[in-house]
Amino acid sequence: MIEADALCKRFGAIEAVREVSFTARDGEITGLLGPNGAGKSTTLRMVYGVLAPDTGSVRIDGIDIRGETSRARAHLGVLPHAAGLYGNLTARENIAYFGSLQGIGRRQLRARTADLVASLAMEDFIERRAKGLSQGQRIKVALARALVHDPANLVLDEPTNGLDVMAIRSLREMLKALKSQGRCILFSSHVMQEVAALCDQVVIVGQGRVLAHGTLQSIRERGGTASLEEAFLRVLGSAEGCD
Amino acid sequence: MRALFTVFGKEFLENLRDRRTLVSALLFGPLFGPLLFGAMVSRMLDQSVAESDEPLKISISGAEQAPNLRRYLESQGITLTLSSLSEGAARAAVQSRAVQVVVIVPADYAPRFSAALPAPLLLVADSSDAPARKTADRVRQLLANYGSGIAQLRLKARGVSPLLAVPVAVNEIDVTTPTGRAVAVLGFMTYFVLFALLMGGLYLAIDSTAGERERGSLEALLSLPVDRASMVGGKILATCAYMCLSLAISLAAFVVVFRFVPLERLGMSANLGAGTALKFFAICLPFVPLGAALMTLVASFTRSYREAQTYLTSVLLVPTLPIAFASIYSLKTKSSLMLIPSLSQHLLMTSVLKDEPIAPLDVALSAGSSLALALLLVAAIARHWRRESMLG
Numbered sequence: 001m002i003e004a005d006a007l008c009k010r011f012g013a014i015e016a017v018r019e020v021s022f023t024a025r026d027g028e029i030t031g032l033l034g035p036n037g038a039g040k041s042t043t044l045r046m047v048y049g050v051l052a053p054d055t056g057s058v059r060i061d062g063i064d065i066r067g068e069t070s071r072a073r074a075h076l077g078v079l080p081h082a083a084g085l086y087g088n089l090t091a092r093e094n095i096a097y098f099g100s101l102q103g104i105g106r107r108q109l110r111a112r113t114a115d116l117v118a119s120l121a122m123e124d125f126i127e128r129r130a131k132g133l134s135q136g137q138r139i140k141v142a143l144a145r146a147l148v149h150d151p152a153n154l155v156l157d158e159p160t161n162g163l164d165v166m167a168i169r170s171l172r173e174m175l176k177a178l179k180s181q182g183r184c185i186l187f188s189s190h191v192m193q194e195v196a197a198l199c200d201q202v203v204i205v206g207q208g209r210v211l212a213h214g215t216l217q218s219i220r221e222r223g224g225t226a227s228l229e230e231a232f233l234r235v236l237g238s239a240e241g242c243d
Numbered sequence: 244m245r246a247l248f249t250v251f252g253k254e255f256l257e258n259l260r261d262r263r264t265l266v267s268a269l270l271f272g273p274l275f276g277p278l279l280f281g282a283m284v285s286r287m288l289d290q291s292v293a294e295s296d297e298p299l300k301i302s303i304s305g306a307e308q309a310p311n312l313r314r315y316l317e318s319q320g321i322t323l324t325l326s327s328l329s330e331g332a333a334r335a336a337v338q339s340r341a342v343q344v345v346v347i348v349p350a351d352y353a354p355r356f357s358a359a360l361p362a363p364l365l366l367v368a369d370s371s372d373a374p375a376r377k378t379a380d381r382v383r384q385l386l387a388n389y390g391s392g393i394a395q396l397r398l399k400a401r402g403v404s405p406l407l408a409v410p411v412a413v414n415e416i417d418v419t420t421p422t423g424r425a426v427a428v429l430g431f432m433t434y435f436v437l438f439a440l441l442m443g444g445l446y447l448a449i450d451s452t453a454g455e456r457e458r459g460s461l462e463a464l465l466s467l468p469v470d471r472a473s474m475v476g477g478k479i480l481a482t483c484a485y486m487c488l489s490l491a492i493s494l495a496a497f498v499v500v501f502r503f504v505p506l507e508r509l510g511m512s513a514n515l516g517a518g519t520a521l522k523f524f525a526i527c528l529p530f531v532p533l534g535a536a537l538m539t540l541v542a543s544f545t546r547s548y549r550e551a552q553t554y555l556t557s558v559l560l561v562p563t564l565p566i567a568f569a570s571i572y573s574l575k576t577k578s579s580l581m582l583i584p585s586l587s588q589h590l591l592m593t594s595v596l597k598d599e600p601i602a603p604l605d606v607a608l609s610a611g612s613s614l615a616l617a618l619l620l621v622a623a624i625a626r627h628w629r630r631e632s633m634l635g
Contacts, residue, residue, distance in 0.1 A: 048466045051631050070468035078466040082459030088260040089253070100249040101467045129260075145463070 001026050001184050002153055007046050007056035009039075016042045020056070020210050022203045024186040026152065029179050031199035032188040035236065039208040040188040041081055044157045047186065048078045060153055074102070077146035081157040083139075087131030091122060091141045094130055095148055102149040109148070116144040120174060136167035143174060154178060156187035160194055172198060196228050204235050211235045246469045250477025254451050255484060264446035268485055272442025273493030276435025281500035288505065299378055302336070304328040305348035309356070312348070315389050321382075333367040343375040344368045344382055359397060433592045436493060437562045437585060440527055441534045443489020444482035445555055448538035451478040453551035456635055465633065472625040475539070479621060482535040490527055494520040519595055526591045529610035529617075533584055536620035537561070543627055546635060565589070581608035584616060 002024040009017040017039040024030035032040050045051040047058050049065040049072065058065045063072040085094050092113060099109040117126050120140045125133055130141060139159065146154060156175075160168045175198060179185055189195055195202055202219055204212040212219055212235045216228060223231025258264060302324045306313045316323060326345075328336060333345040347365035356362040364386060368379035395405035455461040464474065501515045541558055545551040565586030574580060576594055581587040587609035594601050627633065 045634070050462065050465050050634060073466070073468040078463060080462035080466060082461075083463055084459030086253070086257055086458070086460060088257045093253075093256075097249065097253045098463070098467065101246055101464075101469050103245070103468070142463075 001059075001061055002030075002047060002155070002186055003059045003062075004043065004047060005057050005059075007043060007053045007058070009042050009046060009051060009053055016208055017046070017053075018208045020205065020208070022210060022213055024153075024184050024201065026184045027179060027182045028200040029175060029185045029187070029198050030201040030203065031195035032186065032203050032205060033192060033195045033232065034188075034190065034205035034211075036190055038190075038205045040190075040205060041157055042208075043205065044155055044186070044188055048076055048080075048155050049073060074149060075151055075153055077149070077151040077154040079142055079146045079154070079156040079159055081161070083142040083146075083159075085130035085133075085138060085141055085145075088129060090129055091126045091133065091137070091144075094141055095144050098145045099148040104149055112148060112150065113144075116147060119177070120144055134167075135163050136170055139163060139167055139171055140174070143171075147178075151183075153184045154186070156185070158188055158190070160189065160191065168194075192229055192232050204232065206236050244473070246473040247477040247480070250469075250474050251480045251484075254447060254478055254481035258447045258450065258481065258485060261446075261450075264450070268443045268446055269489055269492055272445075273439040273489045274496050275442075276432070276439055276493060277496035277500040280432060280435065280497070281504050284504050298322050299381060300324065300342075301344040301346060301378065301382060302326050302328065302333075302342045303346045303348065304333065305350070305352070308350070308353045309348045312389060315392075316385060319385050321385070330365060330367070333365075337367050337369050337375075340369075340372065340375075343372070343378045346382065346386075431566075432497065432596075433589045434563055434566055436490070436497075436523060436527060436592065437530065437534075437588065438559060439493035440486050440490040440531060441538065441559050441562070444486040444531075444535050444538060445559070447478075447482045447485050448535065449542045449548055449551040449555060451481065452539060452542040453545045453548050457547050462634060465628075471628040475621065475625045475628050479532065479535045479539050479624070482539060483531050486531045486535055487528070490524060490531070494523055515596070522595045523592055526588050526595070526606070526609070529613040530584060530588050532617040533613045533620070534562075536617045536624065540620050540624050540627070543624055543633075561585070576605070578602070578605055578608060581605045582612045584609075584613040587612065 004023075005021050007017050007020040008015075020039070020043050022030070022032075032043065034040050042051065046053045046056075047060075047065070049058070049069050052066060060072040061075045063075065065072040085091075086097070089097065095113055095116065096109060099112065104112065113126075117123055120143065122137070122140055122144065125137050130138065133141065146156075159171060163171065175185055175187070187198075196216060200215065202212070202214065202216060203210055204219070212222055214222070219235070220226060220228055220231050223234040225231050225234070258268075298320050300322045301316075303313065303316075304326045306323065306325050313323060324342070328345060328347065330347060333347055336342050337345060345365075345367040347367065349363050349365065352362045352364065366379060366383060366386070368375055368382075370376050370379070394408060398405045398408060455464065465471075498515060498517060498520050538555055538558055541554050542551040545554060562585035565583050566589045568574075569580075569586055569589065574586075574590075576590045576599075580590060581604075587605075591601060591606065591609055
C-alpha cells in the first residue's frame with residue numbers, strides 16, 4: 001500500500017505539487033491521470049524517494065520513505081519515466097545488476113530471475129544484449145528489473161510512452177497479472193483510455209493539485225456524464241476556470 | 244561495500260564489451276605517446292647524422308680575388324660553387340632558397356688584405372631558415388679561424404709573439420652525462436605517461452555518469468536502496484582499473500620503443516628498462532584515483548555524452564599546466580613542489596630517468612597529496628550525487 005499525505009513541492013517560484021494526497025491499495029491498479037506538466041512525475045518521484053517533499057509524507061506499507069528510505073524501497077519496485085537499460089549487458093545481466101544492488105544473494109537471484117523469465121515470457125532474449133532488443137522486450141526487462149526483489153508495490157511513470165501497440169498491450173496484461181498477485185500498482189499517464197482500460201482507482205491531477213480521486217464510476221458520476229473522457233475534461237476544465 | 248563491488252563489476256564488464264572505447268582507451272591513448280616519441284627521436288637522429296656527414300655547400304662570388312681563402316675553405320671540406328653574384332642577386336638567391344649561404348668577396352678585398360687593413364667579406368644567409376643558419380654558423384666559424392690564422396702569421400712576421408694576441412684561453416667543460424642529455428629529450432615523455440593514464444579512464448568516467456543520464460538508466464539506479472557514495476565509489480574504482488591498465492600498456496610500449504631507438508648514437512643513454520617502468524608505475528599510481536575522481540566530477544555535472552567529452556578534453560590538459568610551468572621556470576625537485584599533483588609525478592619520474600637518488604619523504608608527499616585531493620573530490624562527487632538536481 002502506498003499512502004501519500006499532503007505532498008508539496010516547489011521548484012523556485014513554481015509550485016509543482018500542492019497538497020497531493022491519495023492512497024493506492026494492494027490488489028488494485030491506481031492511475032495518476034493528468035495533462036503534461038500537472039505534477040505527475042514530481043509526485044511519483046517523491047513517492048519513490050528521489051525527491052524530498054517540502055511538506056507532507058509518503059508511506060510504503062506503512063514505512064516512511066524519507067525516514068527509512070532503504071527499508072521502504074525494499075518494498076517498492078520503480079519503473080521511472082526514463083527506464084533505459086545498459087545496452088552492452090544482456091537482459092539477464094541487467095536484471096542481475098539491480099538484483100545485486102537490492103542485496104539479493106546469488107542463488108536467490110537465479111531463482112527469482114527464472115520466475116520472472118517465465119512469467120514475463122522472456123526466454124527468447126534473456127541472454128541477448130539489451131541494445132538489440134525491441135521496445136516490447138525492453139519494457140519487459142525494465143519491468144523485471146523493477147520486480148527483481150519481489151516488491152509488494154510497483155510504481156510506473158508513464159510506462160506506455162513511446163511504446164507501440166503490441167508493447168502497450170503486453171504491458172497491460174503484465175500489470176493485470178501483477179495486480180492479481182495482490183500487488184499495489186501505481187502508474188501515471190496522460191492518456192485517458194490507458195487509465196480507463198486498467199485502473200480500479202483514478203487520481204486526476206492538474207496544476208499540481210488532486211482534482212478528483214475515486215473509482216472510474218465515481219469520477220463519471222462526479223462529471224455528470226457517462227463518458228469518462230467528458231468527465232475528465234469537466235474535472236480539469238473546472239479547475240482551470242475554462243468551464 | 245557489496246554494492247560498491249557490484250557497481251565496479253558491472254562498469255568494468257560493460258566497458259570491456261564496448262570495443263570502440265576499449266580500442267581508444269587501451270590502444271590509442273597508451274600507444275600514441277611511445278610511437279610519436281619513437282618516431283620523433285628517430286627522425287632527430289637521422290637528421291643530426293645526415294647533417295654532420297654531409298659536406299657543406301656554399302656559393303662564393305669573387306673567389307679569384309682570394310685564392311688563399313678559397314684553398315682554406317676547400318681544405319676544410321666545403322664544396323664551393325663559384326659565382327659572380329652582386330649583393331642584390333645574392334640576397335635574392337638566398338631568399339628564394341636557391342642557395343643557403345653566399346660569401347661575397349668585394350673588389351677592395353685584395354688591396355686591403357695586402358695593405359694589412361681589415362679586408363671586407365659579405366656573408367649572405369637567412370637566419371630564419373634553421374638548416375641555413377647552421378651552415379652559416381659553420382662558415383662564420385671557419386672564416387674567423389682563417390682570420391686568426393692570418394693574424395698570427397702577421398704578428399710572427401713582425402717579430403711579435405702570437406700568444407700576445409691570445410690573452411685568455413677558454414676551455415669548456417660540458418658536464419652533461421649521456422643520461423642527462425637523454426632527459427632533455429625525454430622530458431616531456433612524462434606528460435605522455437600521464438596522458439595515457441587519463442585516456443584509459445576517460446570513456447568510462449563519461450559513460451558511468453553522463454552516459455547513465457543520457458541512456459535514461461540513472462533514475463532507476465538512483466531509486467535503489469544503495470548509498471550514493473558506494474555507487475560513486477564503484478564507478479570511480481572501475482575507472483581507476485582501466486587507467487592502471489592503460490598506464491601499464493603505455494609504459495610497456497615505452498620500454499619496447501626505446502629498445503629500438505638507438506639513443507646511444509646521440510651520445511645518450513636512456514635509463515628506461517623494466518625497472519624504470521615499474522618505478523614509473525608506482526609513482527603514477529596515486530595520481531590514478533585523483534585523475535579518475537577529477538574526470539568523474541566534471542562528467543557528473545554534464546547533461547550529455549557530447550558535453551562531457553567537450554569538458555573532459557580540457558581536463559586532459561590540466562596535468563600539463565604544472566609541468567609546463569616547471570619547465571618555464573626550470574624548477575628543481577624540492578619537497579614543497581611534491582605537494583602539487585602531476586608536477587610531483589613529473590619531477591619524480593625525471594629523477595628516475597636521471598638515475599638520481601629519490602628521497603622517501605618526497606615520494607610520500609607526492610602520493611599523500613594526490614590521494615588526499617582524490618578523497619576530497621570523491622566526497623564532492625558523492626555530495627553532488629545525493630542532490631536532487633542529479634535527476635536532471
